[in-house]
Amino acid sequence: MTRVLVVDDSQFMRTVIGNALSEADYDVETATNGTEAIEAATTYDPDVVTMDVEMPELGGIDAVERIMATNPALILMLSVHTEDGAEATLDALERGAVDFLHKPDGSDSRTVADLSNEVVEKVDELADANSSSIALARAAASVHATRTTTSDVTDRAVAGGETGPEPAVGSGGPGGTRTRQGGSGSDVGIDLEIDETADHAGARPAAEFDLGDIELESEDAIAPTVVIGASTGGPKIVEELFERLPIGLDATVLVVQHMPAEFTDRFAKRLDARSEYDVREATDGESVVPGEAVVAPGDSHLAVDDDDGGRLRVRLDDSDRIHGVRPAIDVTMETAAEQVDGPLCGVVLTGMGRDGAAGIEAISAAGGHTIAQDEATSPVFGIPCQAIETGCVDVVAPATGLVEAIVDAFDTDGETDD
Incomplete structure (x- = not known):
């Protein structure tokens, strides 16, 4: 019992x-x-x-x-x-x-x-x-205690527990290799050391490399867009991701965290304080540019209306709940897949339910890259599992490998290691 x-x-x-x-x-x-x-x-x-x-x-x-x-x-x-x-x-x-x-x-x-x-x-x-x-x-609590006594937060590690049976993981879904308009986008130009111990059959493991030296290859490179979706257990993972996300990637980031309206503005401010990115709660009709991130307000869907040369215009929508939630990850990912012209990556993290699975399928179909958090480091594996089961997830990564997987997505130009 x-x-x-x-x-x-x-x-x-x-x-x-x-x-x-x-x-x-x-x-x-x-x-x-x-x-x-x-x-x-x-x-x-x-x-x-x-x-x-x-x-x-x-x-x-x-x-x-x-x-x-x-x-x-x-x-x-x-x-x-x-x-x-x-x-x-x-x-x-x-x-x-x-x-x-x-x-x-x-x-x-x-x-x-x-x-x-x-x-x-x-x-x-x-x-x-x-x-x-x-x-x-347990590791998160230990890390928090360590962080209060040291300013070095970039080398933190999150320990995973024992994993259950691994689900089948797609290596790009139907159609195999995909390339979006604009090619690799940020062409980070770094050497990747691949972790050969990854357990996920059919999935590319997250790469290991130094995030400190990432730079866009040229001023003409098209800045990438990253859409991150999370629910139960997500705030801690999202905060850790933003602490390590390199500003040199010059991404435009959209975050959908299932959370009440009274919390999302405060959550955005916490992300802003811990990140090199300019993070705020999204407002209706605003533009979001590379180097900025917006968080979907609680009780509003966040949709992408237009992509004007890398400047995304977003819209807030109070239409019906989807999967019982508002904001819904699917709304942001599906509209991003429709509107974003440049390199695009969808990331689904820990949480209950299936919100995000359709969004991952849409991003995959549009030629974008897709990432799911692994079971071992997901407090609740529902959302990543449902996305993986679509066959449209390119990489399954642990919490500590998510940033590397995001950067790698825009460095590989859609190619796989197979």
């Missing part, structure tokens, strides 16, 4: 959430603060933890870091609907939590009963998700 640890300083919240989970046939333990949570995690070794953010003695953020370093689990944060709550939740996600839910605060019609139902649904999803890679979160 799946064991869930419910952590909250409110006896009422512990009782309501705990009873709902017990009625759903989960084995439930409780703790009243972060200190008790750490002890309970050691004693009971829970599969899933629901963690309040603000608690006396030791808060949820520090408790997440300690639990992920000693007894890793899938942690779901419960946060208040405020700006400070959003920042604290993003901190918790960085330290190893995989998802979050808002506590009702009277600003809408949601009740504690609604929250309880949402917690049960989310725990159901997390319990069904691939958790063999829990060492990923």
